[in-house]
Amino acid sequence: MSVSEDVRSLALGCGAIGLSTWLFRQSPQVSNTTTVSLSFLVVVLLAAARAHLWVAVTLSIVSMVVLNFFFIPPLGTLTIADPQNWVALLAFLAVSLVASNLSTVARDRRREAEMRRDEVGRLFDLSRDVLLITESDAANTLLARFILRRFDLEYVAICIPLDAEWTRFESGSLGSHGLSSDDLTAAFSAAEGVPEVERTAHRRLTVGDRDVRMVPIRVGTRPFGLLATAGRPIEHGTLDALAGLVAIAIERTHFLDQQKRAEVASQREELKSALLASLGHDLRTPLTAIRVAADNLRSEWPNERERLEQSELIVAEVDRLTRLFENILEMARIDAGAVTRDARWVAPSEIVDAARSRVDPALRGRRIEISAESERLVRLDPRLTAAALSQLLENASRYSTPATSIHIGATVNDRELTITVRDHGDGIPPGDLPHVFERFYRGVRARTSRSGTGMGLAIARGLLAVEHGQISAENCADGGARFTIVVPADVK
Amino acid sequence: MTRPSRILLVDDEVVIQRALAPLLRSQGYEVDVVGTGKEAVDAVTDRSPDLIVLDLGLPDIEGTEVCRRIRRESQAPIVILSARGGEADKVAALDIGADDYVTKPFGSEELLARIRVALRRLEQSEGPELERLSVADLVIDYNRRRVLRGDEDIRLTPKEFELLELLARNVDRVLTHRTILKSIWGGNAVDQPEHVWVLVAQLRKKIERDPSSPQYLLSEPFVGYRLVSNPGRP
Numbered sequence: 172m173s174v175s176e177d178v179r180s181l182a183l184g185c186g187a188i189g190l191s192t193w194l195f196r197q198s199p200q201v202s203n204t205t206t207v208s209l210s211f212l213v214v215v216l217l218a219a220a221r222a223h224l225w226v227a228v229t230l231s232i233v234s235m236v237v238l239n240f241f242f243i244p245p246l247g248t249l250t251i252a253d254p255q256n257w258v259a260l261l262a263f264l265a266v267s268l269v270a271s272n273l274s275t276v277a278r279d280r281r282r283e284a285e286m287r288r289d290e291v292g293r294l295f296d297l298s299r300d301v302l303l304i305t306e307s308d309a310a311n312t313l314l315a316r317f318i319l320r321r322f323d324l325e326y327v328a329i330c331i332p333l334d335a336e337w338t339r340f341e342s343g344s345l346g347s348h349g350l351s352s353d354d355l356t357a358a359f360s361a362a363e364g365v366p367e368v369e370r371t372a373h374r375r376l377t378v379g380d381r382d383v384r385m386v387p388i389r390v391g392t393r394p395f396g397l398l399a400t401a402g403r404p405i406e407h408g409t410l411d412a413l414a415g416l417v418a419i420a421i422e423r424t425h426f427l428d429q430q431k432r433a434e435v436a437s438q439r440e441e442l443k444s445a446l447l448a449s450l451g452h453d454l455r456t457p458l459t460a461i462r463v464a465a466d467n468l469r470s471e472w473p474n475e476r477e478r479l480e481q482s483e484l485i486v487a488e489v490d491r492l493t494r495l496f497e498n499i500l501e502m503a504r505i506d507a508g509a510v511t512r513d514a515r516w517v518a519p520s521e522i523v524d525a526a527r528s529r530v531d532p533a534l535r536g537r538r539i540e541i542s543a544e545s546e547r548l549v550r551l552d553p554r555l556t557a558a559a560l561s562q563l564l565e566n567a568s569r570y571s572t573p574a575t576s577i578h579i580g581a582t583v584n585d586r587e588l589t590i591t592v593r594d595h596g597d598g599i600p601p602g603d604l605p606h607v608f609e610r611f612y613r614g615v616r617a618r619t620s621r622s623g624t625g626m627g628l629a630i631a632r633g634l635l636a637v638e639h640g641q642i643s644a645e646n647c648a649d650g651g652a653r654f655t656i657v658v659p660a661d662v663k
Numbered sequence: 664m665t666r667p668s669r670i671l672l673v674d675d676e677v678v679i680q681r682a683l684a685p686l687l688r689s690q691g692y693e694v695d696v697v698g699t700g701k702e703a704v705d706a707v708t709d710r711s712p713d714l715i716v717l718d719l720g721l722p723d724i725e726g727t728e729v730c731r732r733i734r735r736e737s738q739a740p741i742v743i744l745s746a747r748g749g750e751a752d753k754v755a756a757l758d759i760g761a762d763d764y765v766t767k768p769f770g771s772e773e774l775l776a777r778i779r780v781a782l783r784r785l786e787q788s789e790g791p792e793l794e795r796l797s798v799a800d801l802v803i804d805y806n807r808r809r810v811l812r813g814d815e816d817i818r819l820t821p822k823e824f825e826l827l828e829l830l831a832r833n834v835d836r837v838l839t840h841r842t843i844l845k846s847i848w849g850g851n852a853v854d855q856p857e858h859v860w861v862l863v864a865q866l867r868k869k870i871e872r873d874p875s876s877p878q879y880l881l882s883e884p885f886v887g888y889r890l891v892s893n894p895g896r897p
Contacts, residue, residue, distance in 0.1 A: 452720060458768035459744075460678035463686060466771035472689035484681055 180222035184230040187214045192237055207242045208234075208259055212266060219271035227267035235260045290322075290409040294416060297321045301420040307431075310424040311340035314417060318400070319343045322413075325402030326381070329388070329417060330355050331395065343402075348379035350399055355385075362387035362394045373407060386414045390422060453495055457488035464488075490532050494565075498626045501558070502610075505633035510555070512637050516663070517553040519544045519581035519588055525553060526560035533565045536573055543581035549588045550661040555638055556588070559631040563592040563654045566627055571596030571651065583662055590656040598646040607644050608632045631656075668782055669693040671712035673703040673729070674744060675722050683716070686771050687778075700724030704732045711737065714781055716774070717761070718744040719752050727755045734760040740781035742774070750885040757839045757886065764837070764886075780835040796831045798879055799894050801870060803831050810870065822847065823866045830880065830890035839887040863888060 191210050195202035211234035219227035238259070239249055300317040304310050311329050319327040319342040326343040328350060337352045358374040374385040381401045387394035398414045405413070464481040467473055473481060504510050520543040527534060560579075567577045575595035582589050599607060606612045610629035632642050640658035647653050670687055674680055675698045687694045695710055697703050700721045707715065715733060719726030730741060743764035745753050753764050762784070763777045787793070795804045802811045808824050810817040819827065825847050830838065840856045848858055863882075867874040878894040 455767040456676045456679060460676070460682045462768045463679075463682040463771050463774075467682065467686055467689075470689070470771070473685065477685055481682070481685070484678060488678055 177222045177226050180218050181226045181229060184214050184218040184226065185233060188230070188234055188237055192241055196241065202242065204238070204242055204259075208238055208263075211238060212263065215263060215267045216270050219267050220274040222271075224268070224271040224275065227271040228264070231263040231267040235263050286406065287409075290406055293321045294409065294412055297413070298416055301416065301423065304420065304424060305427065307424045307428045311421065312342065314420050315340050315342035318398075318413065318417070322400070322405060323403050324400050324405075326383070326400065328397075328399040329421075330397045330399060331388075332356075332359065345381050345383070345401060346379045348381070350376075350378060350383070354378075355397055355399075358385045359387070359394065359397055362397070373410065384410065386410045388414045388418045388421070390418055396421075450495075450499075454492070457492050457495075460488045461485050487532070498630060501630050502626055502633070505630065505637075510634060510637050512552045512555065514550050514552050514660075516548045516550050518548055519583060519590070522553050522557045522560065522588075523579055523581055523590070525557035526564055529557065529561035530565045530568070533568045534577075537568055538576040540576055540578045541580075543579070544583045547583050548663050549583055549658075550663075551588065551658050552638055555634045556590075556640070556656070556658055559634045559640075559642065559656060560590055560592070562627040562631040563656070566654075567592050567594035567596070567652075570594065575651075583660075585662055586659055588656075588658045588660050588662075590658075591653055593647065593651060593653045595651040598650060598652045599644060601646075604644060604646070608642065667691050667693050668713040669695070669710065670778070671703065671706050671710065671715045672696045673698075673700070673706075673715065673721070674718035675699065675720075676718070679718070679744075683774075686775075687716075690775060692778075698722075700726075700729040700732075703729055704736065707733050707736045707739070712739055713785065714739055714778060715741045716744060716778070717741050719756060720745075726752060727759055730756045730759045730761050740785055742777050742781055744769075744774075754839050754841070754886055757837065758841050762836055784833070784836060796834065798831065798834065798890060798892055801879065803827060812870075817869050819866070819869060822862060823869065826862050826866055827870070827890075830888065834890050834892050837883050837887050837889045841887075843887065859888075 188211060191207070191214070195207050195210075215227055215231045215234060218230045236249065240247065243253070297317055300321065301314065304313055306313075311331075315327045315329050318324065324343060326345050327341070329340040330350065331338050331340075332355075337350075337355050339350065354376055358376070361374065376383045376385060376399075378401075383399050383401045384405070385397050385399045388396040388398050395418075398410075398417050400410070400413075461484075464484045467481045468478060468485075520541075523541055523543050527539065564577065564579070571577070571594040577595075578591075578593040580589075580591040580593070603612075608628045608631075610626065612625050612629075628642075628644075635642050635656060635658065638658050640656060642657075643655050645653050645655075668691075670692045672680065672683055672687065672694055674683070674696075677698075680696050680698070684694050684696050695706055695712065697706050698721075700723050703715070703717065703721075706712070715737075717726070717729060717733070721729060724732075726743070726745075730743075733739075733741060740762040741756075741760065743753060743756050743761050745756075745764055745766050753766075757764065762781045765774050765777055794806055795802055797803075800812055801817075803809075804811070805828060808821075810819060810824070810827065826843065829843065829846055840859050841853050843859050844852045844855065847862075848855075852858055863880060864874070867877050867880055870879055871877045879890055881889050881891055883889055
C-alpha cells in the first residue's frame with residue numbers, strides 16, 4: 172500500500188471527522204460526548220483497516236483534539252477538565268493501535284498469500300515447461316532459461332560437479348563476474364552435511380554487486396548440484412521447491428535419455444536379426460539353386476537345352492551372390508571409414524555409363540533413357556558417384572516391371588552435379604519413404620517377396636556422404652519413384 | 664505300370680523352381696509348380712498331388728499355417744524345404760503333420776531320397792498291415808514283440824519295444840520329440856523330453872553295435888529321431 176493511498180485515507184478521515192463535527196453541531200439534541208466519540212471511533216477504525224498505523228494514530232489525535240475543542244466542556248478550549256476525558260483519549264489511541272495492527276497483519280498475510288500464489292503459479296508454469304523438454308543435450312541450459320523467464324530473474328545457473336570440475340548451465344548474466352568454483356564447492360560441501368529440511372542449506376553470496384542465492388539440488392537427501400539465482404528475491408520455500416523441480420527435471424531427462432538409448436539398442440537388435448534373416452535367405456536361395464543345378468548338370472538326364480538352362484541358372488545365381496558380397500564388403504568399408512575420395516575431372520555421361528556397366532545383368536532387356544550433360548566436366552570421385560548411382564539403377568530395375576523404361580538424367584550447375592533416376596514402377600509406399608535410406612530397412616512389400624538385403628540405398632548414401640553429396644527419394648505425381656543424387660563439385 | 668506320382672512344388676523363388684522342377688520331372692514325377700501359400704492350398708484341392716514339397720518361407724502365408732491348411736485337405740506327405748536357421752519352424756511343421764524336411768542348401772540326392780521315402784511310406788500304408796520289418800540286419804516282429812539280429816534275440820522292455828515299433832512303422836521318417844512323447848507317454852509328457860533321451864539311450868545300447876556312434880537310430884539335432892532302413896546311406 173503506497174504513501175499516496177495513506178495520505179488519501181488521512182484526508183478522507185479528516186473530512187469525515189469535520190463532516191460529523193459539523194452535523195453534530197447542527198443538532199445538539201443528539202450530540203452528547205458518547206455519540207460523538209463513538210462516531211469518531213468508527214472513522215479511526217475504518218482508517219486503521221485501510222491504511223498504515225501512522226494514519227490511524229494521526230486520526231485518533233485529530234479526533235481527540237476535535238472532541239476536546241468542540242464537545243468536551245469547557246467548550247472552545249483545548250483543556251481537559253475532567254480526568255474522564257483522558258481515558259477517552261487513551262481509548263482512542265488504544266483502539267487505533269490495535270485495529271491498525273490487526274489490519275496490518277491481515278494485509279501482510281494477504282500479500283504473502285498472493286506472493287505464494289504467484290510463485291506457485293510460476294512453479295506450475297515451470298513444471299509444464301519441464302514436461303516439454305524432450306531433448307537431453309540442451310536440457311539443463313533450457314531448464315535454466317525457463318526458470319529465468321518464469322521467475323523474472325536476472326541470472327540462473329544449474330551447477331553440477333563433474334570429475335572435480337563444475338559444469339554450469341547458465342541463463343542470464345552476473346555482469347562481468349561469474350560463479351567461482353571455490354564458492355560452489357564451499358556451498359556444496361556445506362549442503363552435504365545439512366538435512367534437507369533446514370534452511371541453513373541455503374547460501375547467500377555476493378558476486379560483484381549481485382546477491383546470489385544458492386540452494387542444493389537433491390535426489391532423495393543427497394545433493395548432486397546447486398541452483399544459483401540472482402535478481403528478484405524468492406521465498407525460501409519456493410526456492411526449495413524450485414530446486415526440487417530442477418532435480419526432477421534432470422532425473423526426467425536422464426530417464427528419457429536411457430529410454431531413448433534402450434530404444435536405439437533394441438532397434439539395432441531388430442536390425443541385426445532382420446539382416447541375419449534376410450542374409451540367410453539371400454545366401455541360401457542361390458546356394459540351393461546352384462547346388463541343385465550343379466547336381467543336375469552332373470546327371471545323365473538333362474538334354475542339351477536343359478543343360479544350357481541349368482548352367483545359365485548357375486551363372487546368374489553366382490552373379491547374384493557376387494553382388495551380395497560386394498554389397499556386404501562395401502558396407503563394411505563404409506563402416507570402417509575405409510572409403511576415401513579420389514577426385515578427378517570427368518564427364519557426367521561417363522559416370523552414368525560406368526554405373527550402367529556395373530549392374531549390366533540387372534538392366535538387361537530394360538529400356539534406359541538417358542539425358543546427360545555433355546558440355547561440361549565435373550571434378551569429383553567418379554567411382555563413388557557411379558557406385559551410388561548403380562545402386563539406384565539396380566533398385567529401379569528391381570521395383571518396376573521390365574516393360575517400363577528407366578530414365579536417367581544428369582545436369583550440372585556451377586557448384587554441383589545432379590543425377591536423377593526415375594522408374595515407372597509402383598513408387599514407394601508413403602510409410603516407407605522416410606526410411607528407405609536406413610540400413611537394412613526393407614519396404615513393406617519388398618520384405619515379403621523380392622530379394623534384397625536393404626543395403627543398397629544405405630550404401631549409396633554412405634558412398635555419397637564421403638563426397639559430401641546427398642541423396643533423396645520421392646514419388647512422382649504420375650506414378651513411379653524418383654531418386655536424386657546431388658554431389659558438390661568443381662565444374663568447367 | 665502304376666501312374667507316375669504327382670508332386671506339387673511350392674516355392675516362391677523362381678531359381679529354385681527352375682532348378683528343382685526339371686530334376687523332379689527327370690525322376691518320372693509329374694510336377695506342378697506354385698509360388699504362394701494360397702495357390703498351394705488351392706492346388707492341393709484341385710490336383711490332389713501325391714506329395715507336396717513345401718518351402719516354409721512363403722510371401723503370403725506363414726509356412727506352418729500353409730502346412731495346417733494343406734493337412735485339412737489332404738493326407739499327402741509333405742516334405743519341407745526350410746531356408747531358416749531356426750529349428751522351431753521345422754519342428755512346428757512336423758508336429759502339424761509334415762513328414763520330413765531338408766534344409767537349404769541341399770543336394771539333389773538328399774531331396775530325392777526324402778521324397779522316395781515319403782512316397783514309399785504312402786504305398787505301404789495303403790497296402791496290408793506288415794507283421795514284421797527288416798532294418799538292415801534287424802528284424803522287428805510286431806506280433807510277437809521280438810527283435811532279432813540273425814539268431815540272436817534282443818530283449819527289450821515294453822517301453823523300448825514301443826519306441827522301436829513307433830520308429831519302425833515310420834521308418835526313414837523323422838519323428839519329433841513331441842510326437843514320440845505323445846505316442847508313448849501320452850499328451851501330459853510332451854514337456855519332458857528327458858524321457859525320450861533316456862529311452863533312446865537304452866534302446867541304442869541294445870540294438871546298435873556301437874551305441875556311441877549309432878547306425879540305425881539317428882538323432883536329428885533339436886528336431887527328433889529317425890530310424891533308417893539302409894544304414895550308411897542318406
